[in-house]
Amino acid sequence: MNVLISGGSKNGKTAFAERAALALAGSASCGKRYYVATMIPYDDEDRKRVELHIEERAGLGFTTLEIARNIASALDLVKEDGADPAASTFLVDSTTALLLNEMYPGDYSAPADPMAAERCRRGLAGLARGAGNAVFVSDYIYSDAARYDDFTERYRADLASIDRALAEICDTVIELSCGLAVVHKGGLPQ
Template sequence: MLIVVTGGSGSGKSVYAENYSENFSTKMLYYIATMMPYDTECLERIKRHQFQRKEKGFTTLECYKDLETVNLEPNSTVLLECMSNLLANVMFSEDKIIANEAENSNKNVKDCICDYILNGINHLIVHVENLIVVTNEVFSDNGSEYKETMEYIQALGEINQRLALKADRVYEVVCGIPVLLKG
């Protein structure tokens, strides 16, 4: 089962997704953390999230980019936190593997990045019983004057749309209240 949980910054989506994952009686409960600890703010956010889930039984895996390399128990539930960090890690990576792939194909870089991330998601879907993906609602803003920021927002929008189409359930968390959008 694929469940997508979206919401704005500070909406309560992470806590909701963590609590939701406890509904499944599976062999293992994994938390795939995608936030790279770049600075003090990131470290504080990571610590806050670790504290929130301390008693919830998660085995945490740090995976910043390559979801297709993650090996998990087949009868497990996985919480992927979060898509926006994963996208930023891939999109702004120093290695140019995806840019080179785009150059050698007839696709643009954004499409190659989206495909790369969604292939990693598909790898997880095939190998686990339940996958909960947390993502961000960043599309209500007025946009940005920066080209890279707009490309990021467009890529996240495409990934979210493709995930929602594939998902069994989609929730948007607004002010801590989950609203079922699909399923």
């Protein structure tokens, strides 16, 4: 089963996604659980956020895979770990960071890679096809009426296209809003 969880920034999506992944892993007897961390920490705030996430998932049985780009490579890493991806559950946190990493594979001095969103869509679809279960976390940052600079507008449009592609292939699509789970497609993982 594939699940997309989207919502505003820092509103509990990760904790919700962890519970969903645990429910899926338990219900499908999908052996190993993998937390695919895509964020590259750039400052103290980022590092603290990473540490908090690690503390919060301690004891939940996730093996952490740090994959900033080429997200489908998680399938190969799991095989190298001696596990079967089709009998495993993946939690990808987050598509938001993944897109930024793909847009700027070096530093931010070069122009954004125009193929980044397409690579993300292909990679995420490949992971969804190859996994026993996959839970994808994304930030819902593209719906306000404000007009931003060209980079931000492009980033928001690309993230929206990734979320639309994931929504199409996922069995369940959930939006977290004001602490409530709004199910747009499928049902809550039990």
